[in-house]
Amino acid sequence: MERTVQIQAPLPHIGSVNIWLLRGDPLTLIDTGPRSDAALAALEAGLRREGLRVEDIELVIPTHHHLDHTGLIATIAARSGARVAALDRAAEYGAHYVERSAADRSFSRELMLHHGVPEPVIESSQGFWDYIRDTSEAYRTDRVLSDGDVITAGGRELRILARPGHSTTDALLVDEPSATAFVGDHLLAGISSNAEIVPVAEPTGSRPQARTQYLDSLKRTASMPLGLLLTGHGDAVADHRGLVRRRFAEHRRRCQRILTVLEEGPAHAYGIARHLWSARTVAEQPVLVVWEVLGHLDLLLDEAKVTEQILDDGSRYGKAWFWLREQAASDSEASNGAAPRTSILYPGGQRPAELE
Numbered sequence: 001m002e003r004t005v006q007i008q009a010p011l012p013h014i015g016s017v018n019i020w021l022l023r024g025d026p027l028t029l030i031d032t033g034p035r036s037d038a039a040l041a042a043l044e045a046g047l048r049r050e051g052l053r054v055e056d057i058e059l060v061i062p063t064h065h066h067l068d069h070t071g072l073i074a075t076i077a078a079r080s081g082a083r084v085a086a087l088d089r090a091a092e093y094g095a096h097y098v099e100r101s102a103a104d105r106s107f108s109r110e111l112m113l114h115h116g117v118p119e120p121v122i123e124s125s126q127g128f129w130d131y132i133r134d135t136s137e138a139y140r141t142d143r144v145l146s147d148g149d150v151i152t153a154g155g156r157e158l159r160i161l162a163r164p165g166h167s168t169t170d171a172l173l174v175d176e177p178s179a180t181a182f183v184g185d186h187l188l189a190g191i192s193s194n195a196e197i198v199p200v201a202e203p204t205g206s207r208p209q210a211r212t213q214y215l216d217s218l219k220r221t222a223s224m225p226l227g228l229l230l231t232g233h234g235d236a237v238a239d240h241r242g243l244v245r246r247r248f249a250e251h252r253r254r255c256q257r258i259l260t261v262l263e264e265g266p267a268h269a270y271g272i273a274r275h276l277w278s279a280r281t282v283a284e285q286p287v288l289v290v291w292e293v294l295g296h297l298d299l300l301l302d303e304a305k306v307t308e309q310i311l312d313d314g315s316r317y318g319k320a321w322f323w324l325r326e327q328a329a330s331d332s333e334a335s336n337g338a339a340p341r342t343s344i345l346y347p348g349g350q351r352p353a354e355l356e
């Protein structure tokens, strides 16, 4: 097999994103970095070290749709004529990037309101979404791959496997003979992956269970005989089963901390987040902490340790409150205004964004 070369592009907050160059036929990039001058310069420098130029790239495959993995696809394809191959979900997102990310943004605003984030905090955190808009670009996919398909890239055969959870479009690209997988942000060595809660193609009428889905995807990956995972950020992972075990233990600890917070009384997700992170973190990253807390609350709801009730506070969707199950049963006030876990924020049959 020909060599695999790691090129790191700068990225605010997290430091860098990995672009993987697969030497061999066709000359391939897995992920691209964000659409920024600094990332493009880093890519060009990395290719130059290999005696290559952007114009030489023949194939680009993103691991998922996030801007730091796809932002330069359109630029690279325009300069090189490279073909783009992507999992069907990532292809669909790329074709409608502006509309889809705008829908994610407006959904997140409703989600934050519904889960107790004050409006001024929502307003002051809009830079998160401005950054996504400014460093992403729609991309066209020439070869749309289905879960399980095999594609020739960089002199090897890669099998694409859907692993939704971190995003709805996550995929692994697996080189089975060498037991090596390109995993994007599905499993990272240094940090736990987030699981974004965004509109889904076919709403079920309940909140998208991104965290639950993520853990299911992690279990599937842990069952695979892999020797090396090349990640989207930071170091490679050699012992993926050990790391998955550690990530599961972290989930159990966080669930336990949420139960401890709820022992003091019912709370909404943002109120719980205030107990788990610094004032600065919850003020600057409200959508991330709401995704994190809600994902863990979904695990606790599935275990019947927690109950969720939507209380009408005069706002459009009301506010979602969470009780310890035993407290909800003994507290008669809790049943006043109780509603099922399903709220009108997650209607069946239409995208929440289309309610706007």
Ligand SMILES: [Zn+2]
Binding pocket: 064, 066, 166, 167, 185
């Ligand atoms: Zn990502």
